[in-house]
Amino acid sequence: MQLSLKLIGTAVLVILLLVAADGYLSYKRQTEVFSADMKKDARLLGHSIAGLASGVYVTGGESRAQRLVDDVNRSESEMHARWVLADAAAGDRFSPRVAGISASLLDRINDTSVVCSSGTASGFVCTYVPIELGSARRAYVEMSEPLRELRSYTWETARRSITLAITLVAAGLLIMWFVGAIYIAHPITQLVDKTRRISEGDLGSDLHLRGHDELTDLATAMNDMCAKLAAAADTIRRETERRIAALEQLRHSERLATLGRISSGIAHELGTPINVILGRAKIVATEGLTKDELVENARVISSQSDRMARIIRQFLDFARRPQVQRSASDMRAVIDQTVSLLSPIARKSNVTFSVLVDQTLRVTADQSQMQQVLANIILNAIQAMPQGGRITIATQREQARHPTKDGAQPGEYLAVSVADRGIGIPGEDLVRIFEPFFTTKETGKGTGLGLSIVQDIVDEHNGWVAVQSTAGLGACFTVYLPVGDDA
Amino acid sequence: MKGRVLVVDDDEAMCRMLEDDLKRRGFCVEWRLSAADALSLVSSSDFDAVLTDVNMPGLSGIHLVEQLKTNRPDLPTIVMTAFGSMETAVSAMRAGAYDFVTKPIDTDILALALERVPPTQGRSAI
Numbered sequence: 001m002q003l004s005l006k007l008i009g010t011a012v013l014v015i016l017l018l019v020a021a022d023g024y025l026s027y028k029r030q031t032e033v034f035s036a037d038m039k040k041d042a043r044l045l046g047h048s049i050a051g052l053a054s055g056v057y058v059t060g061g062e063s064r065a066q067r068l069v070d071d072v073n074r075s076e077s078e079m080h081a082r083w084v085l086a087d088a089a090a091g092d093r094f095s096p097r098v099a100g101i102s103a104s105l106l107d108r109i110n111d112t113s114v115v116c117s118s119g120t121a122s123g124f125v126c127t128y129v130p131i132e133l134g135s136a137r138r139a140y141v142e143m144s145e146p147l148r149e150l151r152s153y154t155w156e157t158a159r160r161s162i163t164l165a166i167t168l169v170a171a172g173l174l175i176m177w178f179v180g181a182i183y184i185a186h187p188i189t190q191l192v193d194k195t196r197r198i199s200e201g202d203l204g205s206d207l208h209l210r211g212h213d214e215l216t217d218l219a220t221a222m223n224d225m226c227a228k229l230a231a232a233a234d235t236i237r238r239e240t241e242r243r244i245a246a247l248e249q250l251r252h253s254e255r256l257a258t259l260g261r262i263s264s265g266i267a268h269e270l271g272t273p274i275n276v277i278l279g280r281a282k283i284v285a286t287e288g289l290t291k292d293e294l295v296e297n298a299r300v301i302s303s304q305s306d307r308m309a310r311i312i313r314q315f316l317d318f319a320r321r322p323q324v325q326r327s328a329s330d331m332r333a334v335i336d337q338t339v340s341l342l343s344p345i346a347r348k349s350n351v352t353f354s355v356l357v358d359q360t361l362r363v364t365a366d367q368s369q370m371q372q373v374l375a376n377i378i379l380n381a382i383q384a385m386p387q388g389g390r391i392t393i394a395t396q397r398e399q400a401r402h403p404t405k406d407g408a409q410p411g412e413y414l415a416v417s418v419a420d421r422g423i424g425i426p427g428e429d430l431v432r433i434f435e436p437f438f439t440t441k442e443t444g445k446g447t448g449l450g451l452s453i454v455q456d457i458v459d460e461h462n463g464w465v466a467v468q469s470t471a472g473l474g475a476c477f478t479v480y481l482p483v484g485d486d487a
Numbered sequence: 488m489k490g491r492v493l494v495v496d497d498d499e500a501m502c503r504m505l506e507d508d509l510k511r512r513g514f515c516v517e518w519r520l521s522a523a524d525a526l527s528l529v530s531s532s533d534f535d536a537v538l539t540d541v542n543m544p545g546l547s548g549i550h551l552v553e554q555l556k557t558n559r560p561d562l563p564t565i566v567m568t569a570f571g572s573m574e575t576a577v578s579a580m581r582a583g584a585y586d587f588v589t590k591p592i593d594t595d596i597l598a599l600a601l602e603r604v605p606p607t608q609g610r611s612a613i
Binding site: 267278283297347348352 | 496497498500501503504505507508511542544545547569590591592593594595
């Protein structure tokens with residue numbers, strides 16, 4: 001329920017209770033006053049009639065006095081006067097209308113009014129006034145008046161109170177609904193809308209509320225908060241951009257360092273086709289070649305030129321600073337390209353590759369970054385085997401749980417492992433190999449950033465890198481990349 | 488016929504180019520892609536010279552020279568080294584190579600080097 005409706009409902013309820021209480025008290029008071037007036041009038045009239053009847057009794061006897069009392073009824077329509085005897089038997093024409101009222105009770109009190117709710121006097125108020133007869137006989141004037149007028153009066157009082165309550169409630173409801181809508185509901189709706197926009201990242205467009213109350217203070221405070229948040233967000237964005245640029249520069253530098261490491265192998269790899277091309281060109285330059293021999297030599301020169309172009313293209317592709325772009329990538333193609341790029345330096349170090357990948361492996365990844373990850377790991381493996389050896393690259397789909405993310409659910413991952421039989425990594429170094437600038441190589445042989453960048457890149461792809469190694473027995477680095485929605 | 492030459496290089500295109508060129512110059516050429524295969528062939532066939540690359544997977548050219556120096560001291564070997572890698576050339580000569588040629592290979596110089604090798608036992612100079 002809306003706050004304004006709650007406030008209005010509470011206020012209306014309070015008004016209703018106050019009006020009801022006032023109406024009830026007013027009703028009760030007026031009823032009592034009216035009832036007292038009725039009794040007072042009856043007594044006054046009763047005393048007058050009793051006085052007259054007493055005088056007539058002395059001069060004219062009882063029957064004339066009774067007739068006098070009866071004559072009063074001719075001019076009085078509401079109130080009825082009767083000559084009653086206290087000791088008359090029930091059912092007698094002179095017995096009191098109020099059944100059971102005793103002569104001793106009437107004697108004890110001079111005059112009294114009784115409101116009757118049962119018997120023949122039901123719905124009447126009866127007042128008894130004694131008549132002085134100057135003898136032992138006890139006669140009374142019974143003034144009986146129906147309660148109809150009293151009831152009519154009380155009903156009118158109640159109806160007026162109820163009408164007043166309904167009118168007050170309706171008017172209050174209407175006024176408070178308008179006031180609540182203008183001063184409470186509308187500003188709160190605007191504040192809620194502003195809060196929603198803040199949660200969606202919209203920190204601009206200040207909220208301006210009319211008036212000077214707590215809600216306008218809240219709007220001002222929210223505007224100030226948004227301004228500070230926007231300034232802080234802008235600072236963070238600029239810092240993040242600077243950090244990303246620095247990180248990209250660092251990664252590119254490390255990439256170029258990697259290129260430096262493999263360039264000697266590339267030079268050797270280019271040397272062979274150059275030799276072949278030069279030799280074939282020299283053969284062509286000699287005389288006496290048949291047409292078939294000429295064609296064959298030209299074909300070899302062409303294929304060797306393609307070979308050189310491919311090597312140079314791979315080298316330049318790796319050297320180029322790429323725009324980070326994640327897409328559905330075939331990790332098998334990435335592995336093949338990286339192995340091809342590193343084959344010259346591997347051959348130079350007497351290292352061979354065993355690639356145990358026999359299917360297309362799709363993950364959402366940046367191909368260039370993945371190539372950098374594999375190149376760094378494989379180059380380390382080559383350097384770990386100074387006497388040469390074999391590097392085994394294998395892939396496997398695994399159900400695994402991210403080891404460092406709290407609450408991570410198990411998911412499907414592609415595990416790309418690079419295993420060598422090199423010198424291995426001592427236990428004390430194993431915990432530090434992913435630290436930036438940590439290296440066990442001689443000065444100038446490594447930047448100490450290779451594995452740090454590997455971990456950063458894989459982490460950005462929501463994966464992780466695991467390493468197993470025993471000093472002297474080689475090492476195995478495994479890159480886990482999510483397959484599917486997490487990628 | 489100038490003599491039989493065994494070319495050893497891990498690159499087939501290089502072997503075939505040298506084969507074509509040297510054949511046109513009157514040599515009889517066989518080629519193998521590894522030092523191990525070359526040693527096997529030398530043990531069963533007779534050659535007048537061995538022309539080998541240095542960098543090869545498995546047994547390197549320097550090791551091949553050492554093996555031939557032990558097994559066939561009369562068989563002259565010429566190594567093909569990268570331009571500027573004088574250290575490799577010196578290592579090859581110390582291992583027992585008769586001569587070296589630098590890459591990129593000038594086939595005229597290579598032919599001259601082959602023609603300069605001393606005669607092996609039982610035949611004249613090629």
